[in-house]
Amino acid sequence: MSLLRYVLFVKQLDIITATKDNLVLNDQQRTIIDISNKWTHAVTQQVILLSLVTAVTPDLHQLRNNTNYFMNNPCSIVKHTGGHCELISFKLTCRNGFTQEWLNGVMYDILHLRVIGWPGKCFNIGRLQERFPNLRNFELINCTKLNSFKGNFEASTRIEILAVHGLTSLWEIPPEIVKNMKELRIIDLRGNLLRHIKPELLRGNKLQEVYLSDNKWDCSDGGLDWLAMERDNNTLRKRIVDYYDLMCHQKLYMGKPLHKVMDIIWKIRHTCPVPCACMMTHVVSDAAGTVIPLITVDCAGRRLDQPPANLPPSTTTLRLEGNKISTIRSIIQNHEYQKLADLYLDNNSISAVKELEGSEWFMTFRVLSLRGNMLKQIPVYAFDKAFQANNNIMHVFLGRNPWRCDCHFIPRFQSLLLKYKRVIRDLPDIRCSKSNDKTTSLMQISTMPLGRVCNDDVEMPISPINIANLVLLGLIILIMVRFLYDWHNFKTTGKLPWLSSILP
Secondary structure, eight states: OHHHHHHHHHHHHHHHHHTGGGSOOOHHHHHHHHHHHHHHHHHHHHHHHHHHHHHHHHHHHHHHHHHHHHHHOTTOGGGOOOSEEEEETTEEEEESSOOGGGSSSOOTTOOEEEEESOOSSEEEHHHHHHHOTTOSEEEEEOOTTOOEEESOOOTTOOOOEEEEEOOOSOSOOOGGGTTTOTTOOEEEOOSSOOOOOOGGGGOOTTOOEEEOOSSOBOOSSSTTHHHHHTTTSTTTGGGBTTGGGOBBOSGGGTTOBHHHHHHHHHHHHHHOOTTOEEEEEEEEEOTTOOEEEEEEEEOTTSOOSSOOSOOOTTEEEEEOTTSOOOOOHHHHHOGGGTTOOEEEOOSSOOOOOGGGTTOSGGGTOSEEEOTTSOOOOOOHHHHHHHHHHOSSOOEEEOOSSOBOOSTTTHHHHHHHHHHTTTTBOOGGGOBBOOOSOTTTTTOBGGGOOGGGTSOTTSOOOOOHHHHHHHHHHHHHHHHHHHHHHHHHHHHHHOOOOHHHHHOO
């Protein structure tokens, strides 16, 4: 627009110049017009030149910006041209980057490319295929800084063997890289620090062999669970040549064979009761090397009125909190529950646990939680006996129940709580039920003075066991008195006791 305005201005001056001879002007006025005319033409030339330069400059700036972006792009291959390359019979080996000669144009005669010690954090797969379109074999070796890829191999690629070794900054190979590679036959990912692999990486139509050993596979976060499910349709798993050599290296399964862990996961998935969730929390090995899983079955908050009838083998923990269970009879009588170590029954409707008395499980359990139920009393004698015989016991929780606080139950119950205070972990929450009696309502039982429930006005009831003990004591005293009488009578008169005289 500025150029157009200047042109119009010049045309007006030309008109004035053309008509100056027809005007009656003095010499001074004619001189001023001539000088203005020359100055205007000079300015016009400069303006036109400046306008042309300005019109071209944006493209030049854009080109310069694109060049800077290309050079500064972390995935740019041309950025790393300080390497050393060696060509031997169609095989090009480049260390620490490429050299400029191998990035000028397209290299059709290179069939095997080996990149060692790539200095960047990213590698541009798309640019690589543009430069080397006829590759059959591509290797990335000891690229310790590499942690990402850009672009994918296109369908036109002829690569048959893809090998990646010595990558220490990458946990997973993106499957998008190989999804279009129609000729790919072998993937070799040995000797990296890979933790996960997606099944899409193994789905190539012509893919025959995959090598995955000597990596840091993480078997604990679900990223490899698809391998467990391949047991039903193991087309992909058969392609992993060294599948039985893979080891788990992270968290709970450190040093355990991956295929054994996957088999256990498969069993858990197929035996987990509905609607519960099952997980393998740990894996141990016995002296013979057999892998033994520790499984947790989580049925909390599922609105169950009965515990599940079946559990996965080797289940050690069962969580049944927040359900509608009112009895533990089916738990104690079910043989599949005998190996349970930890049982959580919090916030149900259990009002009695007399089934625990004499049960085998009660002598071997590790954790029992009965918090938030409807318990008013427990068989104290049975609990005392089980706690003494159980060498595995760690924690027992009895809080937030409406405990009956009377002179018959509380003395024995309090004695149990204090005797096993290292095992019963929630003593502050074990309180009397709420009542109108302010002396006992919501009182902590372990610290409550017995005088509040056993005062002088209240007779302590005698239990049947105590009655039996008193009878037995009376009989013993009677026998001792009779023995002393007979012995004294024999000493003084020489007569045998009446009982001995009638014996044959």
